[in-house]
Amino acid sequence: GLGMLQTSGLSVMADKLNFVRYLSHFRCVHRGADFIKMRTTTVRKLLPESWGFLCPVHTPDGEPCGLMNHLTAPCEIVTQSLFTTSLPSLLCSLGVTPTDGVPNQPYSECYPVTLDGSLVGWIEKDLAPGLVETLRHCKAMQEKKIPVWTEVVLIPMTGKPSLYPGLFIFTTPCRMMRPVRNLALGKEEWIGTMEQVFMNIAVLENEIELGLTTHQELFPHSMLSVVANFIPFSDHNQSPRNMYQCQMGKQTMGFPLLTFPYRTDDKLYRLQTPQSPLVRPAMYDHYDMDSYPIGTNAIVAVISYSGYDMEDAMILNKSSWERGFAHGSIYKTERIDLTEKIKQGEDNLVFGIGPDRAATLKNLDADGLPPIGSRLQYGDPYYSYLNLNTGESFVTYHKNKEVCVVDNIKVCSNDTGSGQFKCVCITLRVPRNPTIGDKFASRHGQKGILSRLWPAEDMPFTESGMMPDILFNPHGFPSRMTIGMLIESMAGKSASLHGLCHDATPFTFSEENSAVEYFGKMLKAGGYNYYGTERMYSGVSGVELEADIFIGVVYYQRLRHMVSDKFQVRTTGARDKVTNQPIGGRNVQGGIRFGEMERDALLAHGTSFLLHDRLFNCSDRSVAHVCVQCGSLLSPLLKPPPVWSATRIRQHICTICNRNDTVETVAVPYVFRCFVAELAAINIKVKLAVS
Template structure:
């Protein structure tokens, strides 16, 4: 996995694979995504007439006399259609036939398939095998470009693209050499990469991060929520339409599934709680519903799996009439009422054992409370009409708390560190209070200039009632984005650079520096501290080592590793280190023979019964036959296990005590 050659973007991949939308880290360059305009050929068009057409254009068919070298001054090359040789042409004729065939394809004449790939490989020293290769089969990628000679859109493949001259912008076109031009400068990007506003102003890794985080947002997952029973769905309760958005946002109809909120941000290092990637949330904004969200979970209750015999025929959902359902809160059908608030230990559902004639209640086990959103009855597969399987859909409220993850559309991710009271938030001369405080140290190293421009653009859009186009490559050196939005801000009576005078919410004094202030579209991501926090006092331990088990689901502990140990040693916190790695882990009392230094030899020897209350049993060393030098010491249990393992390999461990 350490090689780099397979990860590189080769020339034939331009326009077919997105150079931005790939994960960072181990799978970088190996896991790729198609460009938005790229299409995959899935059918085989009729090509029976193509050999006859090629002959009319000058190809010599198979079986006919070959082209003589002396007649044309060059050797002949083969013409292949879908891997099958159909004829030969001279090198000079091959270029002419390719141009004529491409023209017919671009104009849609002579029944030449629109997805036909026309790859002319010239005779080159050390190059590919020369010839005219025609491909029409499925499982190929094609993309649209502008054919300059016919002024029509032509679909080209990855094989022929290497031998074509395609200009990206008109300024790059060379007379009599450039044959094609890109339809759009952003055609190389995938659908998700095109959703990043002003991505040409950002450092490329930040655009890569946004492609990953754009798929992790809490947004609008579906419009058919009442009919869906997904295992887990994340839904933002109050999504908004971005005021600054690229062309792809409207083209892909992302507004049908909005995934963020327009947030007023100020770029200021206001408290110690916004250091690094932390961000402060306005508590009043939160109370008004900023980034409120829900998680929908589904529990499948299957009586056939509960019943160990008769395939669930002896069980049915419900409560017996004589049972007291008032205490459990269940209705007669065995389920809580729709909208019931469930906490850990509440009755979840009940079923009746027909053989025993008793009702059995199952209880809600999650520590996180939820609302019963919906009950879905599933049909019986046996055809006997018995209700055996039920979906219980739960809604868990997940409003922002400290530790939840947010991100702008520029790869600027941050953790909510505090919900700051609005009376202590900084405010502008007009009384505006930000929703989010963003630390200014997030800009210099990340170089997300696109977010700065979006801040100005969002501010001007709110002031003028506009919706700005944030498509990349629309601004240039002659028409800069900062100047365009700066003039709009100035027209509305604000500072040209988006700065404002602000006042401290604590002291009321005016800040000495102007503060960058504007509107940015923020996404709430599905990484929430409620899903990840891990804490325990005591709990399950490993049978062999007696150390805490790992895994959050198993109520395990967090690993205190070697690096953490080194940190405590560097701080001189020896007793804390002992507490973490011994007392809270696998502390055990063991007997040691001081004479021979063995942990394994002390054994409990039972003496004859004396008839008194005092026990005559005592500890003796099996090696020394001495019981007077047995001492109790504190060691990690895993050390005792190690000593036993070494003894099994005939390695003796001796311990000396002071």
């Protein structure tokens, strides 16, 4: 039934087993979820043809690592068809023998020339490099109508049975191209993925070898994506930390747009007090990120203080918080369409307040909507609409527990504006100032949560009386190896002293001219310690601390992971219909899973009664009947009392032993009863030893 597979003119009978294996492999590779769960590392590697086109940093950690990639900043996709009819004739004029001709040398000594996958002729082995050089010259200099995004690939004859040798020219769309510098011409040239494998491209000036290197990267950081280019001194960090920052840079509670009154997004995050970073890479200005800042310059002291900064936690100066440090808001928009609320016979709904409700709904206007700028609390009237046919009014109340402000109300209609007043978009502004449990991060993957708002009078202070905004635990540096954050702290400190903005582009400092030496001299010129440390005094006792404390200015980001969105409370509620255990999920008032590691912790503490309460009483406790004699949990059944009986005594009888004096009640988890029933369905008997 598989038939014949036609391959290059050869007919091959398909072997059934191999075909099934191929299909299973095809299914595994092409189904996204299964593909991501593959444990193999081969497909995740950054191959030579991908270098410079796919960012080696901007990829998630964990299962999708290397499978979900991002383009580099200079990489572009060819979107237009660039084929010109003059190209085949140009190739023939440059020494290519057409397909209907015969080359001067044997075919084994010639390269086939293909244009967009079609064979156009042959070129002698000795003439091929000169032809490629001529095509590159015309492409870079924009001569002879050769498109700038033409890809010229010469796969040489190496004698090894690897790639098919030949001259391949591509002008089709949907290809990745990136710019490099042509050293011979001193011009910018666009190259493709296939051709860069057979090219020698230098990165720095000292890597250029005469006769071997033909091209050079425009910048050392050309291999990075847009987001990865925003990390200052990323070449001084351990690579996973840069990967973490690429993910967190997209989770910042920054200033994403300038048109808040005109937007109706479901959820928008806004930082009220954003700042321009004192230390920024060159690409930060290139993309005009100052119009959309993502954080705040904070004075950070690296000190272990009070114990509230352990395990990636940070202490925030309460006075800084009161002055507005990292304050933010969330804009939530709800679309209310009265046509979706129409029941049978109710086709005349409009926004408004009925005469009977006018006295009780004073905080709503005549249209039944809250005034812009009004504060809404839990249980306040949100909006009102009425049925013009019956005069009945309907009121919807605000259900969110947080106090919010009505920011904007838009009346929606159709494209022509002739629609009725039946749909509105209400945008609410929820103030979200930092609270204990909110997440912060520097630009080096150093994430942590706010553990305490520390009073300013108890904060450590320097000899000049300056108090830090953030206390960062020194144990966050040795294992993470984020030296870039240490350099940023020194650079930010020197920038604030001298009124500068420092360039933090990676690969700009070398061993001869190190970053520590450069910024250390600037700190020394400003009257501070060469290494960025200062003498500090305890805010509690006033005693001078024995160790010098490293303190400087670091650009900190507030992330959108807030404890107000994640806290979960449940006393009792919905349960799963099959297992009778509490359902999961914060939106449905579910419970939090008590896992194996939590169980181990309670066992280690010796709190067995607490463990029993968590996993049994608070989960799915049930009372079951079991036969003591045969040990069956399924055989005891309720025996209906006789019709003439007046007592109606409920008796359970074992259907196997046919006795009722052997049936006892036991308390077991309900999921265990389900498990026993499922085992019985596949002919496995479970026998309980009940004493």
